[in-house]
Amino acid sequence: MPTASDLLVDCLEAEEVDRVFGVPGEEIEDLLFSLRDSEITFVPTRHEQGAAFMADVFGRLTGEAGVCLSTLGPGATNLVTGVADAQFDKSPVVAITGQSDRERLHKESHQTLDVLDVFDPIVTWNAQIADPEIVPESVRKAFKLAEYEKPGATHLEFPEDVAREEIDAAPIPIREQVRRPDPDDESVDRAATLIESAERPIILAGNGAVRTRAADSIRALVDRLEIPVVATYMGKGAISDRNAASLMTLDSGPAGEAAEAIDRADCVVAVGYDIAEHDPEGWNPDLEKSIVHVDLEPAEVYRHYPPDVEIVADIGASLAAIDDRISADACSLWCKNLHDRILEGATTKPNEDDPITVENTLPLLRESMADEDVLVSDVGTHKMKIAQSFPTYEPNTCIISNGLASMGIAVPGALAADLATDANVVAGTGDGGFLMNAAELETATRLDCGFTVVVFNDEDYGLISEQQREHRGEQFGTELTNPDFVTFAESFGIESFRPETWSEVERALATAVPSDELALIEIRL
Structure with missing residues (x-):
């Protein structure tokens, strides 16, 4: 006899979900094994935030809801930043979290939080699947609301005792999307x-x-x-x-x-x-x-x-x-x-004796990318330069988080972009944002992804330093120390570059970006 977790996965298949990004946990064991027996690929990530960012960028690029999965408690709270980013940036995402047996929810209990209350302010719709009978309606509603204009995030909580209950039911068929109105x-x-x-x-x-x-x-x-x-x-x-x-x-x-x-x-x-x-x-x-x-x-x-x-x-x-x-x-x-002055400023390549800066790097990065290639920007000083000075020629080819503006999105976002498109993908990130989710490089290697990570390294939370100096004439609490990024990437088996001159920067970008292999380029500022 099929269980509620089997039914939920059947519903995901009916929604044409190809991948679910997440971190395994005890309370989602039934759901994980139901996924194992399905046509859906479960992608174990190194952190729930990475999983949510992957679902976020996947949804933004495809228009179809990305799906992220976590267990209860800390797993669920780790999803919050990526899910909130999707909501602010209008990306369709369905988040699914496990929960303990319902008999524990009325009292203080190990790892048990009111996850519905946590997610309520940051999603379009939020519900607990409290009975196996409501699985089809709950899943269909979560996807319909996530994908309908304006899209955003929805959340389903799935208690483990509900997941293992037996039920014989079918998904609700997807109907034609609600037609958007014509103007008056x-x-x-x-x-x-x-x-x-x-x-x-x-x-x-x-x-x-x-x-x-x-x-x-x-x-x-x-x-x-x-x-x-x-x-x-x-x-x-x-x-x-x-x-x-x-x-x-x-x-x-x-x-x-x-x-x-x-x-x-x-x-x-x-x-x-x-x-x-x-x-x-x-x-x-x-x-x-x-x-x-x-x-x-x-x-x-x-x-x-x-x-x-x-x-x-x-x-x-x-x-x-x-x-x-x-x-x-x-x-x-x-x-x-x-227009002529703006474009000339954004496309003029640096002279060999010009300082190595983000802004001076961007014309070389643009030259190495085809019009349809995708740049996923992290948040920081480099984001501002990319927003202002990176020419963009096709829709959805420069992905910038600017609603919630979440650091750490570039590496998991580029992984999702590589899965969602046939184009070459670049993650543009600072050293601060890179290390927030750098562990997802392992996920990328495991999935045989091919994209280029460009790390702009100033050993600082540079945008905050810049603002502090503007406000106070000095900075505090922003300086960082970093590992050897080239050695770090090579430990994952990733080809890495640390160019020191403009000709070396240009050569590294021309080699890495069009390639189908995973690569990292450290640009020391």
Whole structure:
């Protein structure tokens, strides 16, 4: 007779789950052996946070929920950062945690926490599977809510006594996804009028512009109307940065050209923009701009983000409708000269005697990568440089955590990206973020993954030091010591490089990045 754990795995198979990332534990023993007997691959990771980051990036790249699994207590709490990152960054993730027998939950007991209460503030939906009969409904709801726009994280708790109960039931079939609504004509007409009447309109492309696959509609609109585009860090690639309309991101340009452009703009068309990505006070400090909000959800109530028009509908359909309402000569590419300066600054290769910095490395990294290759950035000073100065040519090819902004995402995220795409993958990380989840290199070798880890080493929590010096003229509590990263990587059997000149950096990147092998390059700053 099949058990509830068998049924849960059947439901995962019905959701077309290929992999579950996690750390084994006593309270999920039944579920692990049910996975063993299924078509799903269980990927044992070295830490639950790594498992959650893998599910996070896998979900962001594929649009299908990544799944992470842990036991109760510390296993569940270790998932929290990665699950919260997925929620803030709008990545579809289903987290499953084990739990002790229900008879222990009313009292203090070994490793027993109120995990539902822990997860409640950080997920879209959260439930205990308290009875085998509700397994199919619970799993189907968890995936439906995780994957529906706007996506995010959901959580299921699975007590071990429920897992081993016998039941004969079937999964709920997946039906066609809920259709996203079309825009209403009145809102589209008002938006088109605002844009046509503006002297200097600009599109602000956010996370939803790449997440909802709306990039084709943005590109069509921009090509016809020649409206400039500036992206948030998570909206990079909504249009190609080669396009004369692109100003890269809000902070791009050697002299702040992108900030200059959005400062001069009188109408901002915010496409798939989440306030958590970038505070609107930075680009609308005086409340003088007209704003068109295009997203699947109404705008957050925020003093510096008061839209004149809100189009709450499918983003691609909304942009196509706006495009239809505006005459081709209504707009002009009023800041092309800014684009040229920004792109030149971002693609100029360093001279041999230039200092070795993150910013100077990025043109060489970009040259070593194809347009469709994926860069997964960790959080730190290098993230800011990547966001501002790494040209991006296709949607979802520069993965930046900027909602929760979690350090430690790059290595497990690159592993997931390597599994999710056919492109070459690079993890860009600092020494601080790298060592937070460096153990997942073992997971990568075990899975025969092939990606390149670029470690920018300044032996410091550099971004914090920079901010402290700016605020106080000195730094404290940020300096680090590190192992020999080359020897560390080689201990996993990974080819490693420590270039000391620009010609050596260029050669190392050209060798490692296009390769199908796992490699590490340490860039000492």
